[in-house]
Amino acid sequence: MISGIHRPAAVHVDLEAIQQNVKNEMTHLQPGQKLWAVVKANGYGHGAVQVARAAQAAGASGFCVALLDEGIELRRAGITAPILVLGIIPPEQAATAVAFDLAIPVGSLDWLQQVQPELQAAQSRLKIHLAIDSGMGRIGFSEDKAVLAADAFLQQHPEFEVEGLFTHFATADSDDLTYFDYQVTRFKHLRDLFTVKPKYVHVANTATSLFNRRVSSDLVRFGIGMYGLNPSSAPHSPELQPKITLKPALRLTSELSFVKQIHAGYGVGYGATHVAKQDEWIGTVPVGYADGWQRGMQGFKVKVGETYCPIVGRVCMDQFMVKLPKQFAAGTKVELISSDPTAPNSLKAVADYLGTIHYEVACLLTDRLPRLYD
């Protein structure tokens, strides 16, 4: 998808906010704990390479991505720090992981067996992190027998360098710790069955770290918090307040491309879902669902100049309309998403309006919106 650099719409990313969030988290780490910055999905929509560089300068000592290609992107940008791919890769891609020095997760003996002959033939070593499924139900070893068999296999096969062992929590963002504690118990049980001793045993995502969950972790896989967003599923719960200051980094702006007056009986947008009852001033903003500004945003208020104005009519693929209190000049600035977490158009407010989470809103902003770095 081509980036629209000749139109007035952009995602602004405040790299200083990213750095401040990383630095604040660094002061919050347990003794000896390291911070690995999670920059999957193009850095949660913020731009993977730029975020990774900023995070590294602020103290991140490694990175997590979801795909091999995302790891390759960082390597091609000159990043030499450790990178962990978080998703299972097809066995036939193991050589690619070796070539780019990317560590990958392993959750079955079968996978190790499929990859081993090729590694041996090429006399290469693959960095792996043993994935333990302690209750997320996604990837990893979940049965004693499978762990013991894989452990025995790894002892026979130095082609695998066991750099890490990890699990992922399903409810670290919740104020009910019952399931979290269950996962910790499962994790410790399965971890202790392994005799191989990895360099990093890690369990902490942002929520696990920020809400001071009592579990040790050699690394914090710091994702959403780095972007200045609170992962809490219950943001009003006092114990789910982040223990550090988080500053959102992302803003989405545009401007009015067209302004006109309409009269009673005149409709706006597909389906004519808005019909004027009297004279109205309508502004057009050149951003639409193809940019990730979804149709569900109809009715939400964006900031036009200094005024919050409702989106009227359906959001189109490339444009949407707002109802203005009076005539505004074409070119008036429009702020769709504010980086002020208390603003009525914060990323969190947009996500709440759509009935989803801020992670999803940020990731869905498409490449058609250029990313500008302040």
Ligand SMILES: *Cc1c(COP(=O)(O)O)cnc(C)c1O
């Ligand atoms: C995405 C992801 C993270 C980061 O989670 P945040 O909630 O953004 O901190 C950490 N670990 C794994 C395995 C992930 O998939």
